[in-house]
Amino acid sequence: MALVKAAVIYGPKNIRVEKRDIPDPGDDEVQVDVSFNGICGSDIHEYLEGMDLATVSHPLTHMKAPLIPGHEFSGTISQVGKQVSQLKIGDRVAVEPIIACGKCPECLSGHYNLCEHSIGTDNAAGFLGFSANGGLAEKCNVKAIFAHRLPSDFPLDLGALVEPVSVAAQAVLESHVSAGDDVLIQGAGPIGLFTALMVKIAGVHNIIINDMSKERLDLAKKLGILDTLHAASPRELHELVYAKTNGRGVDIAFDCAGVQPTLAGAIEALKVGGKVTVIALFGEPPVVDIRTLLKKGGSLLTSYGYANKFERVINIIDNHRELFKQVITKKIKLNGLVSEGIEALAHDKKQAKILVDMKPD
Template sequence: MDDNLTAILYKVNDLRLENRPIPEPKDDEVLLEMHCVGICGSDVHYLVRGAIGDFVVKEPMIMGHEASGVVKKLGKNVTNLKPGDRVAIEPGVPCRKCDFCKGGKYNLCPDIIFCATPPCHGNLARYYTHAADFCFKLPDHVSMEEGALLEPLSVGVHACRQANVTLGSTILVTGAGPIGLVSVIAAKAMGASKVIITDMVPYRLELAKSIGADGVLLIEKNDSEKALVEKVTSAFGGSPTVCIECSGAESCIRLSILAVKSGGTIVLVGLGPPEVKVPLVNACTREVEIKGVFRYANDYPLALELVASGKVDVKKLITHNYKLEETLQAYETAKTGQGNPVKVMIHCNKGK
C-alpha cells in the first residue's frame, strides 16, 4: 500500500499527477481506498480560472469531491463503519458546533471543510481520509458510480426541498447541465406532475427526456425575452409553480422570474456573475419567492434512498470513463466539451 497517485492543481491549467504519502485517519475518520470520482463544473472552473468567487487557489490543491470509496482503516473512535464497507462520501464536513450546524443548515457553516474548495484538499487520489459520519454505506446493489453521483443528486434534492416541490408541482428547469438534469430527476421522484427543461444544446435536451423530463424547450440565441416567456406558458398551459435555475445566466434568472406563477418559487442553483439585473418589482408585486441554493444539508440519505429504491436512474448521466492515470485527459474532455460530455467519471482503483 505505497501507491497514492494524486491529482493536484498547482495553478491555472497546471494539473499534475503525483505520488503522495498515504494519510493516517484521525480518531473520527476512516482511510478510504478511492473508487470513483466525478468531475464537476466547479473543478473545471478552478482549472481554467483558478477561482470561484472568493475561493481562490493560492497553493497546490488536490482535486475531486464527487466520490465513493472502500473503507480500509478505522480511526479509534469509529463505530458506524468497518473495513470493506463501500461508501459514498459527502464532501463537506462542518464544525457541528455553530448555530448553523445546530439548526440543521450545516451547509452554511463558516468553518466547513469542503473537498477541493480552497484551501481544502479534495479526494481525487488512490487513498484519502474522511470523517466517518459523513460517509454513507452503500447497499450491495448500488454501484460505486452511483455512490459518486449522490453528490450532484443531493444538490438537485436540496433545490427541490428549498422550492417545496410536492405532488402536483409544475416545474421549469433552466439549464440542462448535470445539475439541471439531477434537478429533473429529483423533482419527478418527489412528485412533480410536469417538469420542462430548457437549454441551447439539443443533445442535452435529448438526455433530459430520457431521464424523465416531460418536455424540453430549445432556446435560440435570437429569442426575445417575451417570446421565451410565451414559449414557457404555452408548454405548461399556464405558468409553472416553481422555477429551478441551474445555468447562472442573467437571461435565465430573468426568464424564471417572469415566467413563474404569481406566488410561486424560484430557486437559484447556478452561479454566474456576482451581480445581475433582474425585474425585482415584477417579482415583489406578484409575491414571487426567490431562494438561494448552496450545496446541500441532510440530503445525502434521501438521495441514497432514491437511488437504492430504484426510483431514479443516475447512471445515464455518465458519458465518459477514465482511469486515475488518465486524469489529465479526463479534465481535457470536461474542459473542451469534445465528445459531448455530461458527467466524466474517473476510476481510482487499480485495474479498472
C-alpha cells in the same frame, strides 16, 4: 502512511498526476480507497481560473494549494480511526465532502452547509478538493460522520453521484415541490438533469427543461424529460412556457445555469405566487427584475450545497438505478483527467457526468 497516485492542483491550468503520501486517518476519520470520482462544473472553474481553491491557509483545515481536487466520490473503507465505531473496514461509502466546524450556530442548527467558518478568507470553498485533499487520489481520509454507508449491492459508480444529486435534492426539498406542480428547469447540465429527475420522482405535472444546447436536451429526453425548450430570450421563454401551462406559468422555476438570461427567464415564466430557486453559482452578479417578481407576488430562494440529505439521496438513487446511470456519459482513468475529463466537459455538450475510475490498474 501510503504512497498513492493522485491528481494535484497547484494553481490555474496546473494539475499534475503524481505520487503523494496519504497519512493514516485521524482518530475521527476513516481512510477510503476511492473507486469513482465525478467531475463537475466547479472542478472546471477550479482548473481554469483557480476558483474556490485555497491559496492561503483555510481556517478549519489549515491547508492550501497544492491540493488533491475531487469532491464527488465513492469507495471502500480500508482503515478506521481509533474513535470510529459505526463503520468498519470493507464498508462501501459515498463521501459527503463538506468542511464544517460543527460548533457554530449554523452547524448546531443542522445547516452545516452554511457553517460560519467554512469559507476561507480568500473565498476558498468549504469542500474537500478545494480547501483539503479530495477524491482524485487512490486513497482519501474523511471524517467518519461524512462517510455514508451504501447498501451492499449498490454500484460504486452510482455512489459517486450521491453528492451532485444531493445538491439537486436540497433545492427540490427546500422549495417544497408538490405533486401536480408545473416546473421549469433552466439548464440541462448535470445539476439541471438531476433536478429534473428529482422533481419527476416527486410526481410533478409538467417538467419543462430549457437549454441552448440540443445535445443536452437530447439527453434530457432519454431520461424521460420530454418537454424540452430551446428558448433564446426571456420573453420567448415566457411565451412558450405560458403556452404549455394553460396561460398560467410555472409554480417553481429552478435556475441551474446561472447567467443573466436564465434568471430573467425563470422570473418571466412564473405564475402568480410562484417561486424561483437558484442553485447555480453565478460567475457575474445578475440583475434581478424585482418589479416583475413583486407584481406576481413571487419569491426568490437560493440553495447552496446540502445538509442531512445523503441518506435520503442514497435511497432515491437505489430505487431508480437505471435512470440515474444514464447521466454517466463516460468513465476515464486519472491520467486522462484534463484532456478526456475537464476539457471534454468544457467543450463537448454531449457529456453530462464524467467519472474518473480511481481503482489501481
